[in-house]
Amino acid sequence: MRRRRNSRRFLLVFALLGLLLTTACTSSGGFYTPGSHAKSSKALAPLRLSIAGPAAGATGVSVATEFPITTSGTVTSASLVASDGTRISGSFARGDRTWIPDTQLSYRTKYRLEVSAEQGRISKGRTLNFTTGGRGRTESSELYAPDGQTVGVGMPVVVKFGVSVPPSRRAAVERRLFVTAQPATEGAWHWYSGSEVHYRPKEYWKPGTKVSVRLGTGGLELAHNRFGYSDRLASFTIGSQVITKVDNASHTASVYKDGELIKQLPVSLGKPEAPTSSGIHVVLEKSADKIFDSETFGLSHADGGYKLKVYWDVRFTWGGEFVHAAPWSTADQGKRNVSHGCVNLSTENAQWFYDLSTVGDLVEVVGTETKVTPGDGWTDWNFNWDEFKAGGALNGSAAP
Known part of the structure; x- marks a missing residue:
């Protein structure tokens, strides 16, 4: 009899457990599989894709137009097709929100912008047709x-x-x-x-x-x-990084290449009434020889001016300041200033400096009586x- 009672008890327990498990699995607050639930939610989320810019079918559109694109997914492709079949590539900018053609569009031409996007397993495309306008003034x-x-x-x-x-x-x-x-x-x-x-x-x-x-x-x-x-x-x-530091106090130009001092050159700068401009200058151009005429900056030949061919000229202001050969001032170089504003070097040193220099190199002048005027050359580095x-x-x- 005890065995029968025990068997009945076990059967009752198993039945109750089965009922509890069934109730738990079917209740609204019960168990679920996160992965399958997430997939279902993602599948239900709509993929949004829209193109701003010119209206569909617009005419007279600028050849410099850009195309803001908004999507809830990821843009997989975007290209512009001209009426003759030419495809124009582009890239995203403005925080990856605007598609910009890589080249200027043609005037009076029909175009079709094709954009595709994906979100999970869903993909969508959008097309925008428009026509560019004519050339204005x-x-x-x-x-x-x-x-x-x-x-x-x-x-x-x-x-x-x-x-x-x-x-x-x-x-x-x-x-x-x-x-x-x-x-x-x-x-x-x-x-x-x-x-x-x-x-x-x-x-x-x-x-x-x-x-x-x-x-x-x-x-x-x-x-x-x-x-x-x-x-x-x-x-x-x-x-290479080439920086020349011209010091008025020592009448010396120290030339650095990639951070190392490679040569020091004695110089003569502008005399007090025509000082060389202090500041951070950029090499603008260079010429193996050039005619220098003082009348271009208001000094007549009769009043002590000059007109002569000057060699190994490296220009650093539009106003006419150069690093150049000045064999007539060799005795003054490294000692005193006698030029009309240029940086005078011996012919040998000037040719060496000319061969080293390239457009975009830096010439830093310090300690003179005047500062460079903004815009007199590429003076951008004088701003913080x-x-x-x-x-x-x-x-x-x-x-x-």
């Missing part, structure tokens, strides 16, 4: 970047517009000025005026850096009804970083 723009060349570590990117860009348009224009560097390098733009803007990195470029520049203002409105003529492209490589950025339309108030 255009203005030329100059890009001062030595395409295909190797330059010094102080080289800025200089852009000059054929029309003055008003303050209200500078941010839009600056957004179309693209500089990319390998390795990535922090930099900013600075407006010297409505017609001139410069780009420089926060610190001197690192030797070996590859820099690519796109002046993407073709077809962009620069001023009221005045448009950029065409895009401009350039790329250059940063060479915060001051320089403040001159940009996107990093502070633009210059008037």
Whole structure:
């Protein structure tokens, strides 16, 4: 009898356990498989994809147009197709939210933008058709970047517009000025005026850096009804770091290459009534020989001026200051200042310096009676970083 009672008890326990398990698995607050539940939730979430910019079927669209794209997933492809079948590549910018064609679009041309996105196993595409407008009144723009060349570590990117860009348009224009560097390098733009803007990195470029520049203002409105003529492209490589420190007190130029002092040269600078400009200068150009004429800066030949051929000329201000050969002042070099503002060297030393120098190298002059005027040369390095950025339309108030 005891065995029968025990068997009944076991059967009752098993039945109760079965009932509890069944109830737990079917109740609203019971167990679930997280993975399958997450998949179900993700599958139910809609994939959103939209293209901003010109309206569908729009005409008269700018050839400098950009395309903001919004998606809840990931954009897998985007390309622009012209009516003749030509595909135009592009890339994302503005925080990876805007797709920008890599080249200026053609005028009066039909285009189709095709965008695809994915979210999990869901994919979606969007198409936008539009037609660009005709060419308006255009203005030329100059890009001062030595395409295909190797330059010094102080080289800025200089852009000059054929029309003055008003303050209200500078941010839009600056957004179309693209500089990319390998390795990535922090930099900013600075407006010297409505017609001139410069780009420089926060610190001197690192030797070996590859820099690519796109002046993407073709077809962009620069001023009221005045448009950029065409895009401009350039790329250059940063060479060795060459910095020449010219000290007025010691009448010496100390030349450093990649951080090491390689030569010290005796110099004669501008005399007190025509001092050499102190400041951080950038080599602008160089010539094996050049005619120097004092009448170009107001000193007549009758009043002690000159007109002569000068050799091994390395220019660092637009106002006419050079490092050059001056055999007539060799006895004064290293002792006193007798020039009209240039840095005088012996012929031998000048040729050595000329051979070493390249556009973009740095010449730092200290201790003279005057400072360089902003804009008299590429004077960007005379601003500290915060001051320089403040001159940009996107990093502070633009210059008037």
